Amino acid sequence: MNQCPFGTGRTRRWIPWASIAVPTIGWLVFGLYPSLATIYYSFTQYSGLPGTPLDFCGLCNYRNAFQGSYSDFSAAIETTVKYAGGVAVLQIGLGLGLALLLKNRRRGFGLYRALIFMPQIFSVTVVGILFSMILDPQAGPAEKGWTAVLGSANSFLGSSTWALPLCILINVWMFTGYTMLVYIAGLRRIPQDVYEAASLDGAGRWRTFRSITWPLLAPATTVNVFLTVVGCLGEYALILVLTDGQFGTQTIGFYMFNAAFGQNPSLGYGSMLAMAQFALTLMLGGGLLWGLRRREVAL
Amino acid sequence: MTAQTQNLVGALRTGGLRGARSSGALGRALRTGGVQLLCIAVSAGFFALPIVYLTVQAFKPYIGFLQDPTGLPHPWTFANFTSAWTQGDFAREMINSLVYAVIPDVITLILGVFLAFPIARGYFKHSNALYAFFVFSGFLPGSLIPLFIEAQRLGLYNSRLGFLVITSLAGAGFFFFVGYIKTIPRELDEAAALDGCGYFRFIFTMIIPQMKPALATFGIFGFVASWNSLILPLVMLSDPSLWPVTRGLFSFFGQFQSQWPLVAAGTVIVAVPIIVVFVLLQRYLIEGVAGGATAGTQGVGQGRGAVAEAAEGE
Numbered sequence: 053m054n055q056c057p058f059g060t061g062r063t064r065r066w067i068p069w070a071s072i073a074v075p076t077i078g079w080l081v082f083g084l085y086p087s088l089a090t091i092y093y094s095f096t097q098y099s100g101l102p103g104t105p106l107d108f109c110g111l112c113n114y115r116n117a118f119q120g121s122y123s124d125f126s127a128a129i130e131t132t133v134k135y136a137g138g139v140a141v142l143q144i145g146l147g148l149g150l151a152l153l154l155k156n157r158r159r160g161f162g163l164y165r166a167l168i169f170m171p172q173i174f175s176v177t178v179v180g181i182l183f184s185m186i187l188d189p190q191a192g193p194a195e196k197g198w199t200a201v202l203g204s205a206n207s208f209l210g211s212s213t214w215a216l217p218l219c220i221l222i223n224v225w226m227f228t229g230y231t232m233l234v235y236i237a238g239l240r241r242i243p244q245d246v247y248e249a250a251s252l253d254g255a256g257r258w259r260t261f262r263s264i265t266w267p268l269l270a271p272a273t274t275v276n277v278f279l280t281v282v283g284c285l286g287e288y289a290l291i292l293v294l295t296d297g298q299f300g301t302q303t304i305g306f307y308m309f310n311a312a313f314g315q316n317p318s319l320g321y322g323s324m325l326a327m328a329q330f331a332l333t334l335m336l337g338g339g340l341l342w343g344l345r346r347r348e349v350a351l
Numbered sequence: 352m353t354a355q356t357q358n359l360v361g362a363l364r365t366g367g368l369r370g371a372r373s374s375g376a377l378g379r380a381l382r383t384g385g386v387q388l389l390c391i392a393v394s395a396g397f398f399a400l401p402i403v404y405l406t407v408q409a410f411k412p413y414i415g416f417l418q419d420p421t422g423l424p425h426p427w428t429f430a431n432f433t434s435a436w437t438q439g440d441f442a443r444e445m446i447n448s449l450v451y452a453v454i455p456d457v458i459t460l461i462l463g464v465f466l467a468f469p470i471a472r473g474y475f476k477h478s479n480a481l482y483a484f485f486v487f488s489g490f491l492p493g494s495l496i497p498l499f500i501e502a503q504r505l506g507l508y509n510s511r512l513g514f515l516v517i518t519s520l521a522g523a524g525f526f527f528f529v530g531y532i533k534t535i536p537r538e539l540d541e542a543a544a545l546d547g548c549g550y551f552r553f554i555f556t557m558i559i560p561q562m563k564p565a566l567a568t569f570g571i572f573g574f575v576a577s578w579n580s581l582i583l584p585l586v587m588l589s590d591p592s593l594w595p596v597t598r599g600l601f602s603f604f605g606q607f608q609s610q611w612p613l614v615a616a617g618t619v620i621v622a623v624p625i626i627v628v629f630v631l632l633q634r635y636l637i638e639g640v641a642g643g644a645t646a647g648t649q650g651v652g653q654g655r656g657a658v659a660e661a662a663e664g665e
Contacts, residue, residue, distance in 0.1 A: 053475065054474055054537075056472075056550075057545075058544045058548075058553065059549070059550060067550045068469035068474040071465045071468065071550070071554075072466050072470070074465070075463065075465060076466065076481075077520075079520070079521070081520065082498065082517055083494070084488055084491070085497070086496075086497035087488070087494040088491065088492075089500075090492040090493060090496060093497055100499065102503075153389065154390060160387065160391075161390070163394075164390045164394035165394075165637065166637065167395060168393070168394050169633075169637055169640075170398065171402075173579075173636070174579065174622055175580075175581060175600075175622075176579070176597075177579075177597045177598075177600050177604070177618075181614060181615075181618045182401055183401070185408070186404065188420075190609075191416070191420035191611060193404065193421040233640045286493070289582050292582075293601065293604075309495075309582070312496050312499070313586055319496050319499070319500065323497070326492050326495070326496060329492075329493065330492035334490070
């Protein structure tokens, strides 16, 4: 501990505490407390409507998830994992490809990077409406193109086959710019002489990528995979606007939101789902981080 | 063949190949042209085209839309914007959005500095423990449901002031300025204190001006995130007169579902301020993200973390 130089005598002691008091209390009341209270509420039954009681019911919500509502619960987990996996694979692939293409400082490239980055500055409401319009089964350009090429109709976001893949693609559209920028930062940190040595050794393009670029990009890949997967495991706002969780797009986050604030609000069951989402994030996110870190060392 | 000769042969081979491939300036020009074309096609065609399409549709008369839903407007009209503006009550919602975005943003930044400064300097006992605790707390269960219950009990639900209190204080826990403040030499504190400068005056006149780049990056990201936020207003504000634009647009969309030109106009209205922010400040936004990767995965709990570290590293 360092002595605070400000103030005199007694004020010296409490000035630093006064400084952190308001933000710390705010964070305790509106950050830490609600987070921890989720654990407590997951053991209760409560509708949240004024005048209704809050009953402690032990493991009732957890039992419900594995018995009465098991099909919904397991479907939500499955959808979430598919969603996160699909987005991660596509976004990493596309982001890396674009990063390799646009990594140099050349004329026009700044504009291209900005355009690719742009979608994520929009609200999920804007993006959701935008793609609802494009994918409108009656009046959208996607329908026109689909019918012209394949001759059949498609209800896109209203189809149980296509809704989830389309949500995945829209998420990728929105956030690939971020992945790309992280990869570009990673690529620029690879020293040029490694490439010179490789080309002297006669390594071709693919070989250079396999043995130099990809391994040296491992830290960037760790960041990208981790952020993408953890972000997707908690996603529901975009899905709310696009499909309202229907047609097989109910992720665990959406299930939570809908249970708590939907037609028959059950804040207790919703809190249990928030806990389930937390457990899933901890397991997959933690597992990934552990694996990716080991990979960084190994490569 | 020894390794060395192998290398030599390899070098000769690629050298030869490269020579053959890029023989002549014409070939090189064609290749760069091809790359440029590909970049334009991807960035404009895949990423920007949907937004352009939406904007164009917003200028189409409704009758024209019924006749030809996907084509260009004929004639171009501004009517959708004026009718969306009044029917969607966007004027009031814009003001709400601005209030909800600016006030918590400023308060959060200032409180963040007040929190980070003594921690960075180690001016109180267990400051390291507190720092670690803040970092750790990023990895806890979601807090939306208890926050909703808490807001109802404290009378912060469905109130403008309540919403501002929650959004200003919930984000106050961010500790990311700590690393940045550590780069400001401590001798400055001591010199200022010797000259009789008070603690709070020192923070406002010395520390905050030094932190401009970090505060700018954070402020912009915070503003954009608040402006775009849909879920919190959806949960916390039931009275339409309190809604920000995103919440309002969501209802507007539900109300006029199939009148696409009108909905498109509303969407453009909501998106334009953010586009302006992006065009003016995209350098900060993009550098923020690019720099964020420098710090690796240390403490990257949420997207914000990476951005914060960008601010630190810059």
